[in-house]
Amino acid sequence: MPPQRAGIQSVEVGFSLLQVLSTSPGPLMLRDLAAAAGMSAAKAHRYLVSFQRLGLVAQDSGTTRYDLGPAALKLGLAALSRLDSVKLARQLMPALMAQTGQTLALAVWGNQGPTLVHWEESPQAVTVNLRLGDVMPLLSSATGLCFTAFSHPRLTAGAKSPGRLALLVKDELARNQKLARKDVPASMAELTALLDEVRLRGMARAVNTLLPGVAGFCAPVFDADGHLALGMVALGSLATFDPEWDGTVARPLAAAARQLSSDLGFKQG
Template sequence: MKASPGATSPVRSSPAPQRAGIQSVEVGFALLEVLSTSPGPLMLRDLAAAAGMSAAKAHRYLVSFQRLDLVTQDSGTTRYNLGPASLKLGLAALSRLDSVKLARQLMPTLMAQTGQTLALAVWGNQGPTLVHWEESPQAVTVNLRLGDVMPLLSSATGLCFAAFSLPRLAAGARPQSRLALLVKDELVRNQKLARKDVPASMAEVAALLEEVRLRGMARAVNTLLPGVAGLCAPVFDADGHLVLGMVALGSLATFDTAWDGAVARPLAAAARQLSRDLGFKQE
């Protein structure tokens, strides 16, 4: 049947053309993705299997990734891990988050109010990770760097993330989430070291995290570094999720560790203000 002159023929929609890419890059990225979600370094066979490729194929990609510093290999264990270039990329991305940008704008005022070293931390692949650091003129020298992952049970930063990201822990409950497993692993390590300054049982962990929730911030004194105290206040987004920890750190000689002291008050106020700016509504 012929269409009559002037009649409009139906137009068939065609799928949007797929943009050309480099398939080998996409394939190789699977290895980086596995390493980013792994709790630690991996053997070649395990890494390759998790990425869905043969060990020989994975090895070729890993050789190139090592040249670019995206991946490192431990000469002793032969295990692979993410390299310094991966950390650099991750920190650059994290530092451009809106929450971090907004928090950095509050830092000069907070520094003037507290006189202490300040830091910002977000949740990374391995735990709470420092993504910004501003030293006070009276700063105590500490062996911390951008990209460092804070321990969950001996640092104010770790306690803050554990308390406000985990559901309340029952003493006999088995950990389910990755964060809960990390807490359990750290607890076991501390038990082996016979540390007396951190929780020694899951019941003590649960009690400590409950205190952090009640106080609205976390505190660590002499547990992360000798002679050093820290406070960390949580920042929440519009959905009530913890997105950032605002940290104050200093020498016990000058740092007010009181829950309502000269450091805690402005730190908590800044965190509440940033949470409001991100759309969080306090119940």
């Protein structure tokens, strides 16, 4: 444990008021704000006067309710502008690998589709022939299905003005039809049903469709605006990989993705 350093207790106590406001669905009356922060109304009022002077808190003159002020907004936006989602995700990888024992990767949306930008291979895992910079197929990989299911609605195949994702999906569907593949979607109806399941499960899974004998999961990570920031991937040989939705790989992967989304400012609806 790092050594305890001396601080200013009153700052820490007063910060509890800001924490309550940050998690409240709307402005609060003084008595409710104080009660939620675990202090008397008189004590809370003294802190709120100072916070108002600093712009961290604002009070509506009509309702007398308190809410976060413009200075709090500036601090939040500054923090979000400095966030590096991939850097934060990489910090979670060692613990996640210890839990799953599987190879892990991170993917972001690139010019040609979901692209692997970080790779950590488990020493116990069977080597998978993938490399950094590889673009994952949209319909036969867990990564591709994750990005297809959770990307911004305007990018979906049914949009009036198809974006890059919709065009890539259309091309891949056509290839699957030409190859007469039965293990991946070959029609929009099949794809829609599969994407509905991905959204219902909260993550994507692929078994034997990307590579023979290989399974994988991809869990979405969302930013503060609710947009897909990256995908957290776990994959490995079916000899050691647990492909169950509630198994030893899926559960910790989903938990890590939820934690990272929260760190990026995403609030679960």
